Amino acid sequence: MNIEKIRAAADRNAGHVVETxxxxxxxxxxxxxxxxxxxxxxxxxxxSFKYRGARSAASALHADGSAAxxxxxxxxxxxxxxxxxxAREFGRPAVIIMPSAAPEMxxxxxxxxxADVVVYDRATESREALGEAxxxxxxxxxxxxxxDPEVIAGQGTCGLEIAAQARGLHADVLVCCGGGGLSSGIAxxxxxxxxxxxxxxxxxxxxxxxxxxxAAGHAVENARLTGxxxxxxxxxxxxxxxxxxxxxxxxxxLVVADDEALNAMALAFRHLKLVLEPGGAVALxxxxxxxxxxxxxxxxTGGNVDADTxxxxxAR
Amino acid sequence: MNIEKIRAAADRNAGHVVETxxxxxxxxxxxxxxxxxxxxxxxxxxxSFKYRGARSAASALHADGSAAxxxxxxxxxxxxxxxxxxAREFGRPAVIIMPSAAPEMxxxxxxxxxADVVVYDRATESREALGEAxxxxxxxxxxxxxxDPEVIAGQGTCGLEIAAQARGLHADVLVCCGGGGLSSGIAxxxxxxxxxxxxxxxxxxxxxxxxxxxAAGHAVENARLTGxxxxxxxxxxxxxxxxxxxxxxxxxxLVVADDEALNAMALAFRHLKLVLEPGGAVALxxxxxxxxxxxxxxxxTGGNVDADTxxxxxAR
Numbered sequence: 001m002n003i004e005k006i007r008a009a010a011d012r013n014a015g016h017v018v019e020t021x022x023x024x025x026x027x028x029x030x031x032x033x034x035x036x037x038x039x040x041x042x043x044x045x046x047x048s049f050k051y052r053g054a055r056s057a058a059s060a061l062h063a064d065g066s067a068a069x070x071x072x073x074x075x076x077x078x079x080x081x082x083x084x085x086x087a088r089e090f091g092r093p094a095v096i097i098m099p100s101a102a103p104e105m106x107x108x109x110x111x112x113x114x115a116d117v118v119v120y121d122r123a124t125e126s127r128e129a130l131g132e133a134x135x136x137x138x139x140x141x142x143x144x145x146x147x148d149p150e151v152i153a154g155q156g157t158c159g160l161e162i163a164a165q166a167r168g169l170h171a172d173v174l175v176c177c178g179g180g181g182l183s184s185g186i187a188x189x190x191x192x193x194x195x196x197x198x199x200x201x202x203x204x205x206x207x208x209x210x211x212x213x214x215a216a217g218h219a220v221e222n223a224r225l226t227g228x229x230x231x232x233x234x235x236x237x238x239x240x241x242x243x244x245x246x247x248x249x250x251x252x253x254l255v256v257a258d259d260e261a262l263n264a265m266a267l268a269f270r271h272l273k274l275v276l277e278p279g280g281a282v283a284l285x286x287x288x289x290x291x292x293x294x295x296x297x298x299x300x301t302g303g304n305v306d307a308d309t310x311x312x313x314x315a316r
Numbered sequence: 317m318n319i320e321k322i323r324a325a326a327d328r329n330a331g332h333v334v335e336t337x338x339x340x341x342x343x344x345x346x347x348x349x350x351x352x353x354x355x356x357x358x359x360x361x362x363x364s365f366k367y368r369g370a371r372s373a374a375s376a377l378h379a380d381g382s383a384a385x386x387x388x389x390x391x392x393x394x395x396x397x398x399x400x401x402x403a404r405e406f407g408r409p410a411v412i413i414m415p416s417a418a419p420e421m422x423x424x425x426x427x428x429x430x431a432d433v434v435v436y437d438r439a440t441e442s443r444e445a446l447g448e449a450x451x452x453x454x455x456x457x458x459x460x461x462x463x464d465p466e467v468i469a470g471q472g473t474c475g476l477e478i479a480a481q482a483r484g485l486h487a488d489v490l491v492c493c494g495g496g497g498l499s500s501g502i503a504x505x506x507x508x509x510x511x512x513x514x515x516x517x518x519x520x521x522x523x524x525x526x527x528x529x530x531a532a533g534h535a536v537e538n539a540r541l542t543g544x545x546x547x548x549x550x551x552x553x554x555x556x557x558x559x560x561x562x563x564x565x566x567x568x569x570l571v572v573a574d575d576e577a578l579n580a581m582a583l584a585f586r587h588l589k590l591v592l593e594p595g596g597a598v599a600l601x602x603x604x605x606x607x608x609x610x611x612x613x614x615x616x617t618g619g620n621v622d623a624d625t626x627x628x629x630x631a632r
Contacts, residue, residue: 018337018339019337020337021334021335021336021337021359023334023359025361026401026429027425027428040359042589043337043339043356043588043589043590045341047587047589085342109343112343113342269591270620271363272359273358273359273363273590273591273592273618274359274589274590274591275585275589275590275591276589302589304586307627307630307631310626310630311623311627314623314626315623
């Protein structure tokens with residue numbers, strides 16, 4: 001992985017991804033006691049940064065002719081939608097293998113984006129067995145959610161935008177972190193383009209494998225993958241490609257409670273007019289409620305959130 | 317009013333207003349049966365375009381020294397917040413006269429932005445009598461919500477952005493319309509910068525004074541100023557300055573039902589991750605549900621919306 005791959009992804013994605021704005025509100029600044037700049041990545045197509053990486057990977061596969069039969073992805077929601085939309089843009093079929101427990105809206109939206117969604121039961125079926133059979137049969141190319149250089153490069157284009165939008169600033173850039181695709185991509189982009197900006201990962205309490213791995217200096221696992229409302233960023237362990245990048249370039253990992261993520265969701269709703277999902281609000285929560293730099297930049301992202309969760313956040 | 321005033325307002329506001337993005341979603345396109353481009357003006361500071369006009373007016377007053385004592389505005393909410401924030405930026409006090417029936421959140425936010433909010437009872441008090449007394453006593457300069465050249469010029473900067481973002485497009489630009497400040501400002505900007513784009517005003521059913529005035533060729537009044545959920549855009553009659561501009565440059569006015577505005581709110585929430593208020597969603601409603609051009613541009617804006625209205629929209 002290197003900055004050239006990110007620049008190439010930016011070239012391929014140019015005119016297709018939304019260049020998302022950097023927003024702020026005096027209300028949030030007052031709550032945080034510092035200037036909080038919010039990279040509104042929920043305004044990206046499909047509602048999350050996942051489309052950047054999916055389109056980068058799909059365009060690379062398209063260019064080298066290896067996705068002639070279509071693409072395959074495993075995802076519980078946001079990566080699914082990113083891949084579905086990117087594949088459709090290249091006129092390729094997409095097969096997405098989703099757990100039956102995935103949010104209904106995410107399954108419906110993935111289907112509406114033209115993908116062939118195969119639902120499996122996490123308890124009794126192996127998604128890999130299902131996927132490999134279809135892959136061989138239909139000649140599909142797999143797009144991994146984070147441990148793929150072209151996906152990391154695509155997510156890194158978000159970092160190129162931050163570098164341009166926050167030129168000259170010295171600040172932490174807080175990034176929600178599941179497998180680390182977005183945070184490692186942004187870290188690489190900032191290393192090359194904005195030496196005053198440093199990535200810090202943010203995870204929900206109880207699923208803080210990256211924070212603990214960064215502290216330990218080697219990858220450790222989560223004891224559980226449930227129990228947090230931040231379903232979009234619950235991954236078992238840091239990625240093989242992403243963790244070495246984070247270890248080298250990211251500051252110490254931050255951790256927030258579900259309650260703080262919901263609070264950040266409500267504040268983004270009220271003061272920035274943005275709809276986030278809980279997992280996409282953790283970086284804003286850390287920017288508001290943790291001891292970080294002034295100013296600070298938080299990447300805020302979405303995907304889909306149901307009316308109940310919105311109500312839960314707004315009732316606060 | 318002319319394009320030079322808009323360009324001057326853009327110069328004064330540069331670096332202070334958010335250049336709001338033009339977004340779209342394949343889900344909205346499918347519902348509408350056309351490409352729908354959404355100017356996400358709810359991402360403007362204070363949540364609505366009103367800040368553009370307020371800052372333009374405040375900066376003009378600041379430059380000619382006539383707001384030394386501070387500024388005064390009458391508003392039920394969005395203009396109030398725009399003026400409060402703009403005045404604070406120039407280190408001037410702001411006195412805002414708001415009806416006691418204004419949404420609580422809008423009163424609270426106006427106060428939080430540093431304004432001196434004077435609440436009056438619409439039934440028993442005259443806001444003009446209150447305002448004129450304070451104006452004389454404290455030497456305040458009035459910033460009108462729409463019938464003020466500098467306010468129209470500030471709103472017109474939104475049109476300059478649309479012209480740049482939609483260069484070469486032939487399309488209708490649908491704009492929510494109360495007194496007509498935003499729509500007339502955009503109309504003037506497009507006339508000069510984007511001859512392929514034409515403004516059409518959008519109003520809620522029952523308060524469609526501008527649509528009826530455009531059809532009649534002269535200003536007519538609304539029979540009532542209540543009964544619509546679109547409280548932000550209920551005005552008695554088209555503005556003296558704004559109507560002649562609209563008459564000359566705008567297409568026929570469009571009208572939507574409250575129910576359609578709520579539906580548009582919910583769709584913007586789900587597919588664009590934007591929080592609109594009902595009055596700010598009428599243009600998107602018309603883009604989705606009326607016979608307009610393909611492509612079409614809709615200005616979507618916010619202000620503040622309470623949790624109950626959000627729930628009402630999302631329950632659909």
